[in-house]
Amino acid sequence: xxxxxxxxxxxxxxxxxxEEIEYIINSLMDGTATDYQITAWLMAVYFKGMDIExxxxxxxxxxNSGEVLDLSQIAENIIDKHSTGxxxxxxxxxxxxxxxxxxxxxxxxxxxxxxFTGGTIDKLESIPNFNCALSMPEIISQVKSIGAAIASQTxxxxxxxxxxxxxxxVTATVDSMPLxxxxxxxxxxASGANNIILDVKYGSGAFMKTAEDAKQLSKIMVxxxxxxxxxxxxxxxxxxxPLGKAVGNSVEIIETIEFLKGNTCCDLEEITxxxxxxxxxxxxxxxxxxMAVDSIKRVIKNGVALEKxxxxxAAQGGNSDIIDNYNLLPQSVHKxxxxxxxxxxxxxxxxxxxxxASKLLGAGRDKKSxxxxxxxxxxxxKKTGDYTNCGDTIAILHFNEKSSxxxxxxxxxxxxxxxxSDTKACCKSLIYxxxx
Numbered sequence: 001x002x003x004x005x006x007x008x009x010x011x012x013x014x015x016x017x018x019e020e021i022e023y024i025i026n027s028l029m030d031g032t033a034t035d036y037q038i039t040a041w042l043m044a045v046y047f048k049g050m051d052i053e054x055x056x057x058x059x060x061x062x063x064n065s066g067e068v069l070d071l072s073q074i075a076e077n078i079i080d081k082h083s084t085g086x087x088x089x090x091x092x093x094x095x096x097x098x099x100x101x102x103x104x105x106x107x108x109x110x111x112x113x114x115x116f117t118g119g120t121i122d123k124l125e126s127i128p129n130f131n132c133a134l135s136m137p138e139i140i141s142q143v144k145s146i147g148a149a150i151a152s153q154t155x156x157x158x159x160x161x162x163x164x165x166x167x168x169x170v171t172a173t174v175d176s177m178p179l180x181x182x183x184x185x186x187x188x189x190a191s192g193a194n195n196i197i198l199d200v201k202y203g204s205g206a207f208m209k210t211a212e213d214a215k216q217l218s219k220i221m222v223x224x225x226x227x228x229x230x231x232x233x234x235x236x237x238x239x240x241x242p243l244g245k246a247v248g249n250s251v252e253i254i255e256t257i258e259f260l261k262g263n264t265c266c267d268l269e270e271i272t273x274x275x276x277x278x279x280x281x282x283x284x285x286x287x288x289x290x291m292a293v294d295s296i297k298r299v300i301k302n303g304v305a306l307e308k309x310x311x312x313x314a315a316q317g318g319n320s321d322i323i324d325n326y327n328l329l330p331q332s333v334h335k336x337x338x339x340x341x342x343x344x345x346x347x348x349x350x351x352x353x354x355x356x357a358s359k360l361l362g363a364g365r366d367k368k369s370x371x372x373x374x375x376x377x378x379x380x381x382k383k384t385g386d387y388t389n390c391g392d393t394i395a396i397l398h399f400n401e402k403s404s405x406x407x408x409x410x411x412x413x414x415x416x417x418x419x420x421s422d423t424k425a426c427c428k429s430l431i432y433x434x435x436x
Contacts, residue, residue: 003027003037010044018057025061025160035167042164042173050178055220056227058178062186063228065160069136069192074143075105079279080193082184084214087205087351087358088242090252091272092120094259096148097308098276101299104283106148107139109157109191112365121152123256126249126330126374130318146311157190175207181220189230195282196225196232197275202432203240205351211236211432218435233278234435237271241349241384244268248363248377250329251398257323260306265383270430278434330375332398338411340388344420347384353417354378354395357410361399373400378414385424394418 001023010016016024024041027033050058071078079099083089092108099106110120110132121132134142134151142149155162161183168174188196198221201207202214218234225232244265246255259268277292286292299305306323313320322328358364362373375398382394395414399407 003033003041007037007041007044010041010048013048015051016054016057018060021054021057022061022064025058025065028163029065029160038164039167039171039173042168042171042176042179045178046173046176049176052220052223052227055178055181056224059182059186059189059224060228062158062160062164062182063190066158066190067154067156068190069107069157071107071140071143071192074107074140077105077195077283078193079104079106079195079197079283080108080188080191081106081197081199081275081279082188083199084180084184084201084217085207086201086239086243087355088244088247088252089199089201089239090120090123090244090246090256091199091268091275092150093123093253093256094268094272095276095279096150097260097305097312098272098296098299099279100147100308100312101304102276102280102285102295103147104279104285105143106150107143107191107193108148108150109153109187110150111153120150122372122374123249123252124150124316124318126253127313127318127322128328130313131316134316142315146315147308148312150312150316153187158186161186177213177217177220180207180217181224185221185224185228185232188232189225189228194230195279196230197278197282198222198232198234199271199275200234200236201239202236203238203351204353205242205355206239211238215433215435218433222435231282232436233282235271235274235278236432236435238430238432239351241267242351242354242380243271245380245383246377247354247358247380248361248398249372249374250331251375251377251379253322253329254326257306257309257326260300260309262300266427267383267430274431330373332373332375332377333400334398336397336399336407336411337393338395338397338414340382340390340392340394340418340420342388342420343390344388344422345424346382346386346388346394346418347421347425348419349380349384350417350419353413354380357397357413357417360406360410360413361397361402375400378410382418385427387424388420
């Protein structure tokens with residue numbers, strides 16, 4: 001077999017065999033295929049696509065390129081939740097203690113933010129001394145002890161995905177559905193859980209821009225997961241507006257704690273409850289969604305979920321006193337209030353513009369090696385449907401030392417992200433579809 005022949009085959013739109021795909025991935029890993037050859041193959045896949053069988057075989061080969069975690073010693077069924085990325089998406093951090101409180105064991109391996117999407121690990125590391133670099137024995141020990149662990153992804157899991165993504169990122173081949181599906185599913189299966197809930201985003205603040213594209217991607221991932229013996233469920237949800245009110249790192253930790261104290265925001269509540277309810281039902285702990293949601297509300301109201309979060313933070317070395325004293329979290333030196341120049345109802349808030357502003361202020365990164373400012377971000381005082389008078393504060397910028405040009409640009413982005421109307425917009429569900 002030769003790589004050049006396989007490039008030509010896919011260029012002609014022909015189907016790869018399992019052996020051919022394994023040869024490509026093995027050649028990637030051992031270096032016998034050059035970067036430019038793999039890039040040429042990726043571009044051929046981008047234009048000619050892959051069917052479900054090819055995508056399954058690619059996913060399997062990527063899983064087999066590294067370690068696969070064995071979580072059977074923890075429990076028979078383990079839940080994992082994955083989001084395809086969004087703005088203000090702190091649901092993972094809220095969800096884990098809720099599931100802990102309901103007796104659902106959770107092992108979550110997460111990543112850092114890149115581009116305009118935030119990263120769960122960055123948000124957690126804004127908590128002083130919080131340790132995300134857990135070894136596998138530490139993860140297993142912690143889940144046995146308190147019911148959950150959240151850690152940064154290791155390069156030993158599906159390492160072929162890391163190599164492929166690095167090339168996709170610089171060759172405009174990121175937005176290929178077979179390549180996205182194999183990337184997500186390979187990492188989730190290698191992480192060891194057997195029940196995986198996917199939150200697949202679409203809209204201005206997501207990689208998938210339309211609901212139908214997100215639905216199509218979801219169907220591919222669920223089917224590939226099923227072909228590889230795992231139970232995948234995908235929730236297709238809108239990401240045109242930031243989730244909740246906080247966008248950044250420490251500001252999102254504060255909103256997480258407030259949610260667990262019962263001070264919820266309706267959009268954040270809708271998605272969190274749906275994902276938590278699905279998880280509870282997948283574990284056979286509730287007969288229907290209504291029962292599951294009642295259980296979720298109960299563990300928030302009685303404070304059990306909040307205490308589980310306190311234990312999670314303490315177990316991973318973090319300062320759990322932040323739950324009672326937000327001043328222990330990183331605080332920005334400067335805050336600028338953005339004022340409305342209109343009177344009326346907020347009709348929309350563009351997620352991507354808010355994300356870009358937050359990144360400019362220091363909350364995001366362009367490269368994985370970039371440092372971030374944990375205290376920087378944007379807080380939305382108003383959400384869609386809220387009435388606003390001229391002069392009301394609609395958002396607050398949090399930042400440290402930035403040039404006046406950068407601050408001015410961030411102000412403009414946030415101001416322009418808000419649109420107003422004389423009439424209140426009807427409340428629409430953020431959930432477009434559920435794929436099983």
